[in-house]
Amino acid sequence: MQQDLQTAPRATPPEETPGVWRRIQSWDSRLSVTKGLTIVTLLTGFFGGYFQYLNSYEEKVGEQAKADMATATKTFIEISNAFAEVQMQQEIMLGDFAGALNDRLDAGIRKMDTKAANDLFPNYIKARTALRQNSAVFAREAEIYVDWPSDLTRDPAAPRALNQDPLTEALLDAYEFDCDAKANLPSFEGTFFDGQKHGPANEPLCTPAPGEKKTYVDLCARTGGNGAIDPGKDVININWWSAKHHVLTLHYCFETMHAKLRTARIWASQNEVSEEARQDFLRQKDHLRRSLEHQGDRLNAFMTLTMSQLERIRVRYRPSGFFCHVPLVRDAIGVFSNQCLPIRTAVNERG
Numbered sequence: 048m049q050q051d052l053q054t055a056p057r058a059t060p061p062e063e064t065p066g067v068w069r070r071i072q073s074w075d076s077r078l079s080v081t082k083g084l085t086i087v088t089l090l091t092g093f094f095g096g097y098f099q100y101l102n103s104y105e106e107k108v109g110e111q112a113k114a115d116m117a118t119a120t121k122t123f124i125e126i127s128n129a130f131a132e133v134q135m136q137q138e139i140m141l142g143d144f145a146g147a148l149n150d151r152l153d154a155g156i157r158k159m160d161t162k163a164a165n166d167l168f169p170n171y172i173k174a175r176t177a178l179r180q181n182s183a184v185f186a187r188e189a190e191i192y193v194d195w196p197s198d199l200t201r202d203p204a205a206p207r208a209l210n211q212d213p214l215t216e217a218l219l220d221a222y223e224f225d226c227d228a229k230a231n232l233p234s235f236e237g238t239f240f241d242g243q244k245h246g247p248a249n250e251p252l253c254t255p256a257p258g259e260k261k262t263y264v265d266l267c268a269r270t271g272g273n274g275a276i277d278p279g280k281d282v283i284n285i286n287w288w289s290a291k292h293h294v295l296t297l298h299y300c301f302e303t304m305h306a307k308l309r310t311a312r313i314w315a316s317q318n319e320v321s322e323e324a325r326q327d328f329l330r331q332k333d334h335l336r337r338s339l340e341h342q343g344d345r346l347n348a349f350m351t352l353t354m355s356q357l358e359r360i361r362v363r364y365r366p367s368g369f370f371c372h373v374p375l376v377r378d379a380i381g382v383f384s385n386q387c388l389p390i391r392t393a394v395n396e397r398g
Contacts (some may be wrong), residue, residue, distance in 0.1 A: 072388035083099040112364035115196040119360055123353045126185050129178050130297055130346050138305060138339050140164055144311040145332055150323060164315040171315075175305065182216070182298040189290035189353075199363055214292060218283055219299045222268045226300035227338055228266065231256045233287045233348035237261045240286040248276050262287045266329040290356065293349040300345060304338055307331070 147157045185301040190212075195201060225231055237260025245252060245265050253267035253276055264287075268280035285292050307313075310328045314320045 065150045070294060085218070090163075092387045095178065107112070109364075112360070115360050116190075118192040119196060119353075119357055123357070126189060126294060127350055127353075129174075129181065129185070129345070130301065130349075133171065133174045133178055133301060134339070134342050134346060136167060136174060137308060137342075139309050140171065140308060140315055141332075141335055141339060143167075144314055144328070147314070148329060161314075164311075165261055165317055168312070168315040168317075178298065178301070184296070185298075186291050186294040192193055193290040193353055193356050197359040212289075212291070214283055214285065214295060216295055216299045222280075222283060223267050224266060224299060225238075226296075226303050227341055229239065232341060233286075233293065233345060233352075234354070235287060235348075239263075240284060240288065243338065244360075246283065247283050248280065248282050249276050250276060254284065286351065287348070287369070290349065290353055293345070293352060297342075297345050297349060300342055304335075304342060306324070307335055350385065 134215060143160040146160040147164070150159070195203075240261075240263035248267040252265050255261065264285040266283050266285060268277040268279050269275060285296060287293070310320055311322045325346075
Protein backbone atom coordinates (compact mmCIF):
# COMPACT_ATOMS: atom_id res chain seq x y z
CA MET A 48 0.00 0.00 0.00
CA GLN A 49 2.79 2.35 0.95
CA GLN A 50 4.65 1.36 -2.18
CA ASP A 51 1.59 2.07 -4.28
CA LEU A 52 1.33 5.56 -2.78
CA GLN A 53 4.96 6.22 -3.48
CA THR A 54 4.71 5.10 -7.07
CA ALA A 55 1.37 6.81 -7.74
CA PRO A 56 1.74 9.88 -9.98
CA ARG A 57 1.42 13.12 -8.13
CA ALA A 58 -1.19 15.62 -9.27
CA THR A 59 0.36 18.44 -11.27
CA PRO A 60 -0.68 21.85 -9.88
CA PRO A 61 -2.45 24.05 -12.41
CA GLU A 62 -0.18 26.47 -14.19
CA GLU A 63 -0.68 30.10 -13.31
CA THR A 64 -1.95 32.33 -16.07
CA PRO A 65 1.01 34.46 -17.18
CA GLY A 66 0.70 38.11 -16.30
CA VAL A 67 1.09 41.06 -18.67
CA TRP A 68 4.75 41.58 -17.84
CA ARG A 69 5.55 37.86 -18.31
CA ARG A 70 3.85 37.96 -21.68
CA ILE A 71 5.87 40.98 -22.68
CA GLN A 72 9.03 39.16 -21.60
CA SER A 73 7.96 36.14 -23.66
CA TRP A 74 7.31 38.28 -26.71
CA ASP A 75 10.53 40.12 -26.01
CA SER A 76 12.57 36.87 -26.02
CA ARG A 77 10.94 35.70 -29.25
CA LEU A 78 11.51 39.02 -31.00
CA SER A 79 15.05 39.15 -29.69
CA VAL A 80 15.78 35.84 -31.36
CA THR A 81 13.85 36.24 -34.59
CA LYS A 82 14.06 39.93 -35.37
CA GLY A 83 16.92 41.30 -33.37
CA LEU A 84 14.50 43.77 -31.75
CA THR A 85 12.80 43.86 -28.38
CA ILE A 86 9.19 44.63 -27.54
CA VAL A 87 10.50 47.30 -25.18
CA THR A 88 12.23 48.95 -28.11
CA LEU A 89 9.02 48.88 -30.14
CA LEU A 90 6.94 50.29 -27.31
CA THR A 91 9.52 52.98 -26.62
CA GLY A 92 9.51 53.92 -30.28
CA PHE A 93 5.71 54.01 -30.37
CA PHE A 94 5.30 56.19 -27.32
CA GLY A 95 8.26 58.36 -28.28
CA GLY A 96 6.81 58.96 -31.72
CA TYR A 97 3.38 59.63 -30.25
CA PHE A 98 4.59 62.28 -27.83
CA GLN A 99 6.83 63.79 -30.48
CA TYR A 100 3.81 64.15 -32.74
CA LEU A 101 1.74 65.58 -29.89
CA ASN A 102 4.40 68.13 -28.98
CA SER A 103 4.84 69.13 -32.60
CA TYR A 104 1.08 69.56 -33.02
CA GLU A 105 0.71 71.66 -29.90
CA GLU A 106 3.69 73.83 -30.84
CA LYS A 107 2.03 74.64 -34.16
CA VAL A 108 -1.26 75.33 -32.38
CA GLY A 109 0.55 77.61 -29.94
CA GLU A 110 2.15 79.54 -32.80
CA GLN A 111 -1.26 79.91 -34.46
CA ALA A 112 -2.77 81.11 -31.18
CA LYS A 113 -0.11 83.80 -30.82
CA ALA A 114 -0.61 84.91 -34.43
CA ASP A 115 -4.41 85.06 -34.09
CA MET A 116 -4.25 87.00 -30.82
CA ALA A 117 -1.67 89.43 -32.20
CA THR A 118 -3.59 90.21 -35.39
CA ALA A 119 -6.95 90.44 -33.60
CA THR A 120 -5.52 92.82 -30.99
CA LYS A 121 -3.84 94.95 -33.68
CA THR A 122 -7.09 95.12 -35.65
CA PHE A 123 -9.06 96.10 -32.54
CA ILE A 124 -6.67 98.93 -31.65
CA GLU A 125 -6.32 100.23 -35.20
CA ILE A 126 -10.05 100.40 -35.93
CA SER A 127 -10.98 101.76 -32.49
CA ASN A 128 -8.39 104.54 -32.69
CA ALA A 129 -9.43 105.57 -36.20
CA PHE A 130 -13.11 105.94 -35.29
CA ALA A 131 -12.44 107.45 -31.86
CA GLU A 132 -10.33 110.20 -33.48
CA VAL A 133 -12.89 111.35 -36.05
CA GLN A 134 -15.85 111.04 -33.68
CA MET A 135 -14.04 113.12 -31.06
CA GLN A 136 -13.35 115.77 -33.69
CA GLN A 137 -17.02 115.86 -34.66
CA GLU A 138 -18.01 116.32 -31.02
CA ILE A 139 -15.50 119.16 -30.57
CA MET A 140 -16.64 120.85 -33.77
CA LEU A 141 -20.30 120.67 -32.74
CA GLY A 142 -19.55 121.98 -29.24
CA ASP A 143 -17.36 124.82 -30.51
CA PHE A 144 -19.93 125.95 -33.08
CA ALA A 145 -22.71 125.88 -30.50
CA GLY A 146 -20.52 127.93 -28.14
CA ALA A 147 -19.64 130.46 -30.83
CA LEU A 148 -23.35 131.01 -31.55
CA ASN A 149 -24.29 131.45 -27.88
CA ASP A 150 -24.71 135.19 -27.32
CA ARG A 151 -24.88 134.66 -23.57
CA LEU A 152 -21.22 133.64 -23.46
CA ASP A 153 -18.38 136.12 -23.16
CA ALA A 154 -16.97 137.34 -26.47
CA GLY A 155 -13.53 135.98 -25.56
CA ILE A 156 -14.94 132.48 -25.04
CA ARG A 157 -16.69 132.60 -28.39
CA LYS A 158 -13.49 133.70 -30.13
CA MET A 159 -11.59 130.92 -28.37
CA ASP A 160 -14.14 128.33 -29.58
CA THR A 161 -13.91 129.72 -33.09
CA LYS A 162 -10.11 129.52 -33.18
CA ALA A 163 -10.16 125.98 -31.74
CA ALA A 164 -12.54 124.87 -34.48
CA ASN A 165 -10.45 126.59 -37.18
CA ASP A 166 -7.33 124.78 -35.96
CA LEU A 167 -9.18 121.46 -35.72
CA PHE A 168 -10.74 121.51 -39.18
CA PRO A 169 -7.66 120.51 -41.28
CA ASN A 170 -6.94 117.57 -38.95
CA TYR A 171 -10.58 116.49 -39.18
CA ILE A 172 -10.51 116.51 -42.99
CA LYS A 173 -7.27 114.50 -42.97
CA ALA A 174 -8.58 111.92 -40.48
CA ARG A 175 -11.90 111.62 -42.28
CA THR A 176 -10.16 111.07 -45.63
CA ALA A 177 -7.96 108.34 -44.15
CA LEU A 178 -10.97 106.62 -42.57
CA ARG A 179 -12.95 106.83 -45.81
CA GLN A 180 -10.02 105.27 -47.66
CA ASN A 181 -9.56 102.43 -45.16
CA SER A 182 -13.15 101.70 -44.07
CA ALA A 183 -13.72 98.83 -46.51
CA VAL A 184 -10.37 97.29 -45.54
CA PHE A 185 -11.21 97.73 -41.85
CA ALA A 186 -14.45 95.81 -42.36
CA ARG A 187 -12.64 92.91 -44.02
CA GLU A 188 -9.90 92.88 -41.38
CA ALA A 189 -12.55 92.75 -38.66
CA GLU A 190 -14.10 89.75 -40.41
CA ILE A 191 -10.83 87.88 -41.06
CA TYR A 192 -8.96 88.63 -37.83
CA VAL A 193 -11.79 88.92 -35.28
CA ASP A 194 -14.96 87.19 -36.52
CA TRP A 195 -13.43 84.06 -38.04
CA PRO A 196 -10.85 83.13 -35.34
CA SER A 197 -13.40 83.69 -32.55
CA ASP A 198 -16.11 81.55 -34.17
CA LEU A 199 -15.85 78.23 -32.32
CA THR A 200 -18.13 76.51 -34.84
CA ARG A 201 -16.33 77.62 -37.99
CA ASP A 202 -14.59 74.95 -40.04
CA PRO A 203 -12.18 76.69 -42.46
CA ALA A 204 -12.33 73.70 -44.79
CA ALA A 205 -16.12 73.69 -45.10
CA PRO A 206 -17.49 74.86 -48.47
CA ARG A 207 -19.36 78.15 -48.35
CA ALA A 208 -20.74 80.69 -50.80
CA LEU A 209 -18.49 83.66 -51.53
CA ASN A 210 -21.42 86.08 -51.15
CA GLN A 211 -22.63 84.51 -47.91
CA ASP A 212 -22.55 87.91 -46.17
CA PRO A 213 -23.88 90.51 -48.64
CA LEU A 214 -23.96 93.47 -46.22
CA THR A 215 -22.17 96.57 -47.54
CA GLU A 216 -22.33 100.30 -46.93
CA ALA A 217 -23.94 100.68 -50.35
CA LEU A 218 -26.80 98.44 -49.20
CA LEU A 219 -27.16 100.40 -45.95
CA ASP A 220 -27.51 103.54 -48.05
CA ALA A 221 -29.92 101.94 -50.52
CA TYR A 222 -32.09 100.67 -47.63
CA GLU A 223 -31.89 104.09 -45.90
CA PHE A 224 -30.55 102.71 -42.62
CA ASP A 225 -31.66 104.99 -39.78
CA CYS A 226 -28.69 105.38 -37.44
CA ASP A 227 -30.78 106.99 -34.69
CA ALA A 228 -33.66 104.50 -34.61
CA LYS A 229 -33.68 102.63 -31.31
CA ALA A 230 -34.25 99.30 -33.07
CA ASN A 231 -31.09 99.87 -35.13
CA LEU A 232 -28.75 100.41 -32.18
CA PRO A 233 -26.38 97.53 -31.26
CA SER A 234 -27.70 94.98 -28.78
CA PHE A 235 -26.23 91.82 -27.29
CA GLU A 236 -29.40 90.69 -25.52
CA GLY A 237 -32.31 88.64 -26.77
CA THR A 238 -32.65 86.31 -29.73
CA PHE A 239 -29.43 85.41 -31.54
CA PHE A 240 -29.10 85.63 -35.30
CA ASP A 241 -29.55 82.18 -36.82
CA GLY A 242 -27.50 82.87 -39.93
CA GLN A 243 -30.51 82.48 -42.21
CA LYS A 244 -32.18 84.91 -44.56
CA HIS A 245 -35.44 86.19 -43.16
CA GLY A 246 -38.32 87.09 -45.40
CA PRO A 247 -40.27 87.89 -47.38
CA ALA A 248 -40.34 91.52 -46.33
CA ASN A 249 -43.46 92.44 -44.37
CA GLU A 250 -44.40 94.90 -41.65
CA PRO A 251 -44.22 92.48 -38.66
CA LEU A 252 -40.74 91.34 -39.70
CA CYS A 253 -39.41 94.81 -40.53
CA THR A 254 -40.91 96.60 -37.51
CA PRO A 255 -39.84 95.03 -34.20
CA ALA A 256 -42.52 94.73 -31.55
CA PRO A 257 -42.17 97.03 -28.50
CA GLY A 258 -39.86 95.45 -25.96
CA GLU A 259 -38.62 92.80 -28.39
CA LYS A 260 -34.89 92.12 -27.95
CA LYS A 261 -32.70 90.73 -30.71
CA THR A 262 -28.97 90.68 -31.40
CA TYR A 263 -29.64 91.46 -35.05
CA VAL A 264 -31.65 93.75 -37.31
CA ASP A 265 -33.91 92.67 -40.16
CA LEU A 266 -33.50 95.67 -42.46
CA CYS A 267 -36.08 96.14 -45.20
CA ALA A 268 -36.05 98.43 -48.21
CA ARG A 269 -38.72 101.12 -48.18
CA THR A 270 -40.11 103.17 -51.02
CA GLY A 271 -39.44 106.87 -51.03
CA GLY A 272 -42.00 109.26 -49.64
CA ASN A 273 -44.49 107.18 -47.68
CA GLY A 274 -41.98 104.74 -46.16
CA ALA A 275 -43.89 101.65 -47.31
CA ILE A 276 -41.97 98.38 -47.47
CA ASP A 277 -40.66 97.40 -50.87
CA PRO A 278 -41.48 93.65 -51.18
CA GLY A 279 -39.35 93.37 -54.32
CA LYS A 280 -36.08 93.65 -52.37
CA ASP A 281 -34.65 91.03 -50.03
CA VAL A 282 -34.36 91.55 -46.31
CA ILE A 283 -30.76 92.15 -45.25
CA ASN A 284 -29.50 91.25 -41.80
CA ILE A 285 -27.19 93.18 -39.47
CA ASN A 286 -25.69 90.81 -36.92
CA TRP A 287 -24.39 92.59 -33.81
CA TRP A 288 -22.19 89.56 -33.02
CA SER A 289 -20.18 90.41 -36.13
CA ALA A 290 -17.29 92.88 -35.82
CA LYS A 291 -17.48 93.41 -39.58
CA HIS A 292 -21.11 94.58 -39.35
CA HIS A 293 -20.19 96.98 -36.55
CA VAL A 294 -17.48 98.56 -38.71
CA LEU A 295 -19.82 98.91 -41.71
CA THR A 296 -22.55 100.60 -39.68
CA LEU A 297 -20.01 102.72 -37.77
CA HIS A 298 -18.59 104.21 -40.94
CA TYR A 299 -21.98 104.62 -42.61
CA CYS A 300 -23.33 106.49 -39.58
CA PHE A 301 -20.14 108.55 -39.32
CA GLU A 302 -20.61 109.72 -42.91
CA THR A 303 -24.27 110.44 -42.17
CA MET A 304 -23.19 112.58 -39.22
CA HIS A 305 -20.59 114.28 -41.40
CA ALA A 306 -23.36 115.41 -43.74
CA LYS A 307 -25.50 116.67 -40.85
CA LEU A 308 -22.59 118.81 -39.63
CA ARG A 309 -22.32 120.66 -42.95
CA THR A 310 -23.09 124.07 -41.45
CA ALA A 311 -20.57 123.56 -38.62
CA ARG A 312 -17.96 122.46 -41.17
CA ILE A 313 -18.54 125.57 -43.28
CA TRP A 314 -18.04 127.71 -40.17
CA ALA A 315 -14.97 125.75 -38.99
CA SER A 316 -13.37 126.18 -42.44
CA GLN A 317 -13.63 129.98 -41.97
CA ASN A 318 -16.34 130.48 -44.57
CA GLU A 319 -19.48 132.58 -44.28
CA VAL A 320 -22.60 130.96 -42.80
CA SER A 321 -26.01 132.46 -43.56
CA GLU A 322 -28.32 133.48 -40.75
CA GLU A 323 -30.88 130.97 -41.95
CA ALA A 324 -28.32 128.17 -41.71
CA ARG A 325 -27.32 129.31 -38.22
CA GLN A 326 -30.90 129.22 -36.98
CA ASP A 327 -31.50 125.81 -38.56
CA PHE A 328 -28.39 124.50 -36.81
CA LEU A 329 -29.59 125.81 -33.45
CA ARG A 330 -32.93 124.04 -33.95
CA GLN A 331 -31.12 120.77 -34.75
CA LYS A 332 -28.46 121.13 -32.04
CA ASP A 333 -29.99 118.73 -29.51
CA HIS A 334 -30.76 116.15 -32.17
CA LEU A 335 -27.17 116.33 -33.42
CA ARG A 336 -25.85 115.77 -29.90
CA ARG A 337 -28.02 112.69 -29.50
CA SER A 338 -26.75 111.39 -32.83
CA LEU A 339 -23.16 111.82 -31.65
CA GLU A 340 -24.05 109.99 -28.43
CA HIS A 341 -25.41 107.13 -30.53
CA GLN A 342 -22.13 107.07 -32.43
CA GLY A 343 -20.32 106.79 -29.12
CA ASP A 344 -22.61 103.92 -28.17
CA ARG A 345 -21.85 102.18 -31.47
CA LEU A 346 -18.09 102.49 -30.98
CA ASN A 347 -18.40 101.25 -27.41
CA ALA A 348 -20.44 98.25 -28.62
CA PHE A 349 -17.77 97.44 -31.21
CA MET A 350 -15.04 97.55 -28.56
CA THR A 351 -17.12 95.48 -26.14
CA LEU A 352 -17.74 92.80 -28.77
CA THR A 353 -14.13 92.72 -29.93
CA MET A 354 -12.76 92.33 -26.41
CA SER A 355 -15.24 89.51 -25.88
CA GLN A 356 -14.11 87.86 -29.11
CA LEU A 357 -10.48 88.10 -28.00
CA GLU A 358 -11.46 86.04 -24.96
CA ARG A 359 -13.17 83.52 -27.23
CA ILE A 360 -9.93 83.15 -29.21
CA ARG A 361 -8.16 82.33 -25.94
CA VAL A 362 -10.85 79.74 -25.20
CA ARG A 363 -10.40 78.24 -28.63
CA TYR A 364 -6.72 77.62 -27.98
CA ARG A 365 -6.91 76.66 -24.31
CA PRO A 366 -4.78 73.64 -23.26
CA SER A 367 -6.43 70.23 -23.25
CA GLY A 368 -6.75 68.04 -20.13
CA PHE A 369 -4.56 65.24 -18.79
CA PHE A 370 -6.44 62.37 -20.45
CA CYS A 371 -5.94 64.06 -23.79
CA HIS A 372 -2.21 63.35 -23.43
CA VAL A 373 -2.60 59.64 -22.71
CA PRO A 374 -1.85 57.49 -25.78
CA LEU A 375 -4.87 55.77 -27.31
CA VAL A 376 -7.21 57.48 -24.80
CA ARG A 377 -6.81 60.73 -26.69
CA ASP A 378 -7.60 58.98 -29.95
CA ALA A 379 -10.61 57.21 -28.44
CA ILE A 380 -12.01 60.54 -27.23
CA GLY A 381 -11.34 62.03 -30.66
CA VAL A 382 -13.73 59.54 -32.24
CA PHE A 383 -16.66 61.12 -30.41
CA SER A 384 -15.67 64.77 -29.89
CA ASN A 385 -13.04 67.45 -30.45
CA GLN A 386 -12.56 67.89 -26.72
CA CYS A 387 -8.88 66.93 -26.89
CA LEU A 388 -8.02 69.31 -29.70
CA PRO A 389 -6.63 72.67 -28.58
CA ILE A 390 -8.52 74.18 -31.51
CA ARG A 391 -12.14 73.49 -30.62
CA THR A 392 -14.28 73.93 -33.72
CA ALA A 393 -17.45 72.24 -32.53
CA VAL A 394 -18.23 74.06 -29.28
CA ASN A 395 -20.71 76.93 -29.26
CA GLU A 396 -20.53 78.87 -26.01
CA ARG A 397 -23.08 81.57 -26.88
CA GLY A 398 -26.13 79.46 -26.24
